[in-house]
Amino acid sequence: MYENIKYTVSDGVATLLLNRPQVHNALSPGLIQDITTAVLAAGQDSTVRVVVLTGAGDKAFCSGADLKAGMGEATSLGDALRSRYNPMILALRNLPKPVLCRLNGLAAGAGCSLALACDLVIASEEAYLSQIFVNIGLMPDAGSTFFLPRLIGMSRAFEIASTGRRVYAAEAAQLGLIHRAVSAAELDAAVAESVAYYRQAPTQAIGAMKLAMNRSMASDLETMLNLEAVEQDRLSETKDAGEGIMAFLQKRKPDYQGI
Known part of the structure; x- marks a missing residue:
């Protein structure tokens, strides 16, 4: 190919x-x-x-x-x-x-x-x-x-x-x-x-960080605060966020799957 x-x-x-x-x-x-x-x-x-x-x-x-x-x-x-x-x-x-x-x-x-x-x-x-x-x-x-x-x-x-x-x-x-x-x-x-x-990190969260940091270079604070809120809403629905919170409460290392 x-x-x-x-x-x-x-x-x-x-x-x-x-x-x-x-x-x-x-x-x-x-x-x-x-x-x-x-x-x-x-x-x-x-x-x-x-x-x-x-x-x-x-x-x-x-x-x-x-x-x-x-x-x-x-x-x-x-x-x-x-x-x-x-x-x-x-x-x-x-x-x-x-x-x-x-x-x-x-x-x-x-x-x-x-x-x-x-x-x-x-x-x-x-x-x-x-x-x-x-x-x-x-x-x-x-x-x-x-x-x-x-x-x-x-x-x-x-x-x-x-x-x-x-x-x-x-x-x-x-x-x-x-x-x-x-x-x-x-x-x-x-x-x-x-x-x-x-390769063991929460991939979607990493991707959201990258998106936000890219946009921050040409944005104002209010725009970035709004973007953070939108992305946090999206990330909170991912399996990795659920796993991360559960692992924190159970005092164990999270097993992220990138989803």
Whole structure:
């Protein structure tokens, strides 16, 4: 079904592996479409509780747009963004399930945007992020102008975007650009630790948190208070909420099913 990724679902975990290591997992039109389709599939699959996004090979998560692959049917860069990149980023942000990025290597250009669109980024200390757009006379896209200032503030975001410098994992974690930096040897264990938590968490509640936090960026307090009330009403009717309350009263660990 997929030509450019490996997509597997096992024990509540959907793993989406960018599989173009020969070009550092650069984003071709086909790869972008595969990512978008797989993320939407994960959203429709009731067995999926958490998604892990990573890259094949040990050097790169994603090196950004594949300039050699061209734009396919797109007639301009703006058209390519509107028709391909933007739907991919929106699919990740709108997915009502947690998305963990296993950052195994460089994340450059739109590859950096792809990583930042995930809910948590756990990176190898050898990995780095770079807004390399400036090196070819372009501005950040695929959501980076949205994510960067919200994660690290306007001044730091401007410096990183306007210089295109490499931000290695340790600094990125210190700045708040990513969640955690670990040694390459510890990367899989660190990701597995987070995955183990989220695949047993109340998935619908996590999805509601993600929805609300997304909307809070462009909303006022009254709007968010109303949204919280609506979502709490919905969540209170879920089996997981009932289980959580019962477990609390019985002083035991809840057994959430994601429903």
